[in-house]
Amino acid sequence: MTTFDTIHDDVIASGRGQRTGRRLSLPLLMRRLPPGLVLSWLVLGIAFLWAVAPWLFTSYNPLEGVGGEQLRRPDAGHLLGTDALGRDLYARIVYGAVHSLAGAFVAVALGLVIGIGLGVVAGSVRRRLDDAIMRLVDVLLSIPPLLLSLSVIILLGFGTVNAAIAVGLTSVAGFARLARSEVVRVRRSDYVEAAFGSGGTFSAVLWRHVLPNSLTSVLGIAALQFGSAVLQISTLGFLGYGAPPPTPEWGLLIAEGRNYISTAWWLTTAPGVVVVLVVLAANRVSQSFGKVAA
Amino acid sequence: MSTSAAASPPVLEVENLSISYHDGIAHHRAVHDVSFRIEPGEVVALVGESGSGKTTTAQSIIGLLQANGRIDGGSIKLNGTDIARWSDRQLDVVRGAKISLVPQDPASSLNPVKTIGAQVSEILRIHGAASGHALEAQVISLLERVGLSEPALRVRQYPHELSGGMRQRVLIAIAVALKPQLIIADEPTSALDVTVQRRILDLIDELRTEFGTSVLLVTHDLGVAADRADRLVVLQGGRVQELGATKIVLAAPRSAYTRQLIADAPSFSAVARKTPATAREKAAPSDNDVVIVDGLVQDFVRPDGDGKPFRAVDGLSFRVRRGTTHAIVGESGSGKTTSIRAIVGFQKPTAGRIEIDGTDLSQLRGETLRQFRRKIQLVYQNPYGSLDPRQTVFDIVAEPLLNFGRLARPAREAKARAILSRVGLPEAALSRRPHALSGGQRQRVAIARALVLDPDVVVLDEAVSALDVTVQARILDLLDELQHDLGLTYLFVSHDLAVVRQISDTVSVLKDGRLVDGGAVEDVFERPGSDYTRELINAIPGQNRAALV
Numbered sequence: 001m002t003t004f005d006t007i008h009d010d011v012i013a014s015g016r017g018q019r020t021g022r023r024l025s026l027p028l029l030m031r032r033l034p035p036g037l038v039l040s041w042l043v044l045g046i047a048f049l050w051a052v053a054p055w056l057f058t059s060y061n062p063l064e065g066v067g068g069e070q071l072r073r074p075d076a077g078h079l080l081g082t083d084a085l086g087r088d089l090y091a092r093i094v095y096g097a098v099h100s101l102a103g104a105f106v107a108v109a110l111g112l113v114i115g116i117g118l119g120v121v122a123g124s125v126r127r128r129l130d131d132a133i134m135r136l137v138d139v140l141l142s143i144p145p146l147l148l149s150l151s152v153i154i155l156l157g158f159g160t161v162n163a164a165i166a167v168g169l170t171s172v173a174g175f176a177r178l179a180r181s182e183v184v185r186v187r188r189s190d191y192v193e194a195a196f197g198s199g200g201t202f203s204a205v206l207w208r209h210v211l212p213n214s215l216t217s218v219l220g221i222a223a224l225q226f227g228s229a230v231l232q233i234s235t236l237g238f239l240g241y242g243a244p245p246p247t248p249e250w251g252l253l254i255a256e257g258r259n260y261i262s263t264a265w266w267l268t269t270a271p272g273v274v275v276v277l278v279v280l281a282a283n284r285v286s287q288s289f290g291k292v293a294a
Numbered sequence: 295m296s297t298s299a300a301a302s303p304p305v306l307e308v309e310n311l312s313i314s315y316h317d318g319i320a321h322h323r324a325v326h327d328v329s330f331r332i333e334p335g336e337v338v339a340l341v342g343e344s345g346s347g348k349t350t351t352a353q354s355i356i357g358l359l360q361a362n363g364r365i366d367g368g369s370i371k372l373n374g375t376d377i378a379r380w381s382d383r384q385l386d387v388v389r390g391a392k393i394s395l396v397p398q399d400p401a402s403s404l405n406p407v408k409t410i411g412a413q414v415s416e417i418l419r420i421h422g423a424a425s426g427h428a429l430e431a432q433v434i435s436l437l438e439r440v441g442l443s444e445p446a447l448r449v450r451q452y453p454h455e456l457s458g459g460m461r462q463r464v465l466i467a468i469a470v471a472l473k474p475q476l477i478i479a480d481e482p483t484s485a486l487d488v489t490v491q492r493r494i495l496d497l498i499d500e501l502r503t504e505f506g507t508s509v510l511l512v513t514h515d516l517g518v519a520a521d522r523a524d525r526l527v528v529l530q531g532g533r534v535q536e537l538g539a540t541k542i543v544l545a546a547p548r549s550a551y552t553r554q555l556i557a558d559a560p561s562f563s564a565v566a567r568k569t570p571a572t573a574r575e576k577a578a579p580s581d582n583d584v585v586i587v588d589g590l591v592q593d594f595v596r597p598d599g600d601g602k603p604f605r606a607v608d609g610l611s612f613r614v615r616r617g618t619t620h621a622i623v624g625e626s627g628s629g630k631t632t633s634i635r636a637i638v639g640f641q642k643p644t645a646g647r648i649e650i651d652g653t654d655l656s657q658l659r660g661e662t663l664r665q666f667r668r669k670i671q672l673v674y675q676n677p678y679g680s681l682d683p684r685q686t687v688f689d690i691v692a693e694p695l696l697n698f699g700r701l702a703r704p705a706r707e708a709k710a711r712a713i714l715s716r717v718g719l720p721e722a723a724l725s726r727r728p729h730a731l732s733g734g735q736r737q738r739v740a741i742a743r744a745l746v747l748d749p750d751v752v753v754l755d756e757a758v759s760a761l762d763v764t765v766q767a768r769i770l771d772l773l774d775e776l777q778h779d780l781g782l783t784y785l786f787v788s789h790d791l792a793v794v795r796q797i798s799d800t801v802s803v804l805k806d807g808r809l810v811d812g813g814a815v816e817d818v819f820e821r822p823g824s825d826y827t828r829e830l831i832n833a834i835p836g837q838n839r840a841a842l843v
Contacts, residue, residue, distance in 0.1 A: 189679055190674045190676065190679040190680035191679065191682045191683075193640065194672070194681075194740075195682070197667060197672050198667065198671065198693060198694035198744075198747065199665075199667045199697035199698050200697045201664065204696075208682075208693070209682050209685075212684050213683070213684060
């Protein structure tokens with residue numbers, strides 16, 4: 001009675017089999033990759049390298065000012081100019097990457113782990129515990145994210161890690177909802193029932209079948225969330241709730257530059273542009289994940 | 295066949311048609327030099343298995359090839375005009391008016407957010423055939439013509455309010471609305487029950503004689519083609535294997551492939567495929583019943599919460615002797631699937647007793663239920679949904695052994711390998727994932743997974759319905775062989791009586807959750823005990839040939 005869909009699937013399946021079976025040559029791969037995606041990976045790669053090995057990119061010290069070099073315009077010596085204390089802005093952005101990216105990474109990891117945990121439990125046990133978890137998630141969703149993260153920071157205290165935890169908690173609800181809906185979808189499938197039918201225990205089926213099959217789209221969203229976490233952490237830094245000065249965190253850089261916006265435009269513009277580029281790149285990359293999954 | 299064909303040109307003439315698909319790297323030829331013609335008022339059937347290029351050929355005629363498809367060469371002449379390279383805009387005039395399409399899947403071919411009336415009137419409006427009150431009247435008369443009851447009511451209904459057969463009638467109404475010269479019916483009934491299938495095919499036949507329309511019937515079911523078509527075009531691997539008048543092709547097939555198709559079609563072979571179990575087991579005592587179902591009742595609470603619960607199965611009783619095959623037959627909604635889900639222990643029956651190999655299912659809970667699953671295994675209808683897409687074939691088959699972890703790793707691997715080669719899968723398939731296998735191979739994997747625990751009873755839920763006849767025949771052979779060698783008991787659920795007649799020893803016929811007929815398969819087929827059973831038997835396609843040969 002399902003002949004109709006299987007006939008088409010068959011054709012598609014054989015085509016797909018051939019495609020994955022054949023190894024693509026490098027130039028062919030290059031030609032088929034969209035340039036926007038390549039550029040996005042490049043941006044993320046550079047940001048990652050800044051975070052891992054900042055000394056490779058600049059010889060200036062990001063924390064110590066040089067006398068007489070204050071508020072220099074961008075030139076050959078200082079690529080992006082200097083700030084009010086004579087610190088090289090480019091060096092500060094490079095050294096700041098580790099704070100912003102690590103913060104975003106911790107935030108996403110936290111949101112992902114807690115969110116998936118809640119979602120998988122809610123999706124697989126159903127009934128009362130499901131209701132309890134999902135109403136909790138509804139409460140989380142109903143609080144504006146910025147307010148939620150500010151409250152968490154006030155409770156936990158200031159600092160890079162605490163800011164990351166605060167941002168991570170705001171994304172728990174989204175991950176939990178998505179994970180639950182995926183789990184509910186996968187749980188209804190024949191192969192999950194077949195796994196129970198061949199004697200699988202609840203936890204074994206959950207681990208072997210439900211979890212791997214429901215995570216694809218959740219991971220796609222995680223990449224998207226990474227971009228918005230960078231933005232949120234910069235927001236908290238800008239408001240003074242993140243890393244304390246003199247840490248060269250990107251949000252803090254923008255905030256510090258704000259005082260000189262009429263005389264030294266580059267102090268706000270350069271870190272702002274970097275944040276925008278990283279967020280856009282993360283969005284583009286997550287979009288490509290979604291396409292592969294579909 | 296129309297004898298005046300010599301005078302008037304054929305409605306459709308396909309010559310040396312070649313089509314290829316681009317997979318991102320290169321073009322792959324799917325159809326090679328296919329030629330055939332359709333005379334006015336004639337029914338031509340394109341027959342072949344999945345991947346034979348029959349749907350591709352049909353799609354190319356109406357200019358609906360998928361985006362990565364391309365016509366490489368040849369011509370498609372409609373009334374003498376070559377339309378093979380026409381643009382979509384040029385084809386708009388032809389589509390619906392000269393050539394129309396009855397699509398494969400009535401469930402997804404209608405727009406769920408538009409009323410039936412809006413969808414039928416759309417074609418009349420696009421081609422400017424009618425408007426206003428005349429349009430409405432014409433829609434109602436069309437729906438009436440295709441045999442829908444209460445057409446004035448149907449006009450305002452949405453697709454989800456209609457059954458599969460009714461939806462297919464709506465699609466046919468759309469196809470015949472402008473009295474086209476050619477209707478392409480792409481597997482118009484493969485998603486429908488046999489009785490509904492017969493009525494739909496009768497309807498197409500009737501409309502054909504009334505309007506003088508030609509029909510291109512695309513089907514994998516040789517039985518359907520034999521009943522309905524004047525001429526057959528047998529396709530394999532995108533090439534024409536055989537072409538000719540139905541009677542001649544069926545009586546004296548020239549190509550080996552056609553002979554194979556005829557041998558495999560369940561509706562043609564009157565002889566039983568299986569080794570008769572009745573002969574083996576006749577002397578066995580009656581306490582050798584491995585499956586005992588007594589007064590099974592299954593109620594479902596209606597989603598709206600009020601009123602009487604819906605009774606899906608009502609007092610079903612049967613017994614199956616060890617080593618035999620019992621078939622459960624009925625249309626969709628007759629309670630077949632509900633019954634077997636209770637029998638394999640996926641849901642608790644409302645009332646009644648189910649005993650498998652001496653174990654009463656109602657006593658089982660938690661761990662005892664899990665241990666019980668070793669005795670009875672289920673093979674699902676759809677091999678595309680029942681295998682985890684992220685596991686390899688080997689992992690899928692070894693998993694049940696892992697669940698009852700009594701075997702050490704090497705022993706487990708040896709056993710999984712043995713069972714996979716037992717069901718006829720090549721060694722190379724072990725490390726593949728399900729998407730790289732064909733439908734038949736997937737069903738073999740599902741059978742291997744069911745057998746790896748050495749169960750007593752295997753329940754096959756429409757296990758061969760989704761497969762092509764040739765693949766179906768191989769799987770049925772395999773099932774018979776396994777039963778013979780391992781002493782398995784099968785519970786075979788199907789809507790296809792032709793298959794049931796071949797494979798089973800005893801049969802239960804269900805209608806609306808009640809048992810209407812039951813007993814040995816020969817008795818039920820020779821002397822049906824109810825009108826419903828008789829109707830089901832008469833609806834088996836391919837009976838023309840039985841009379842012919």
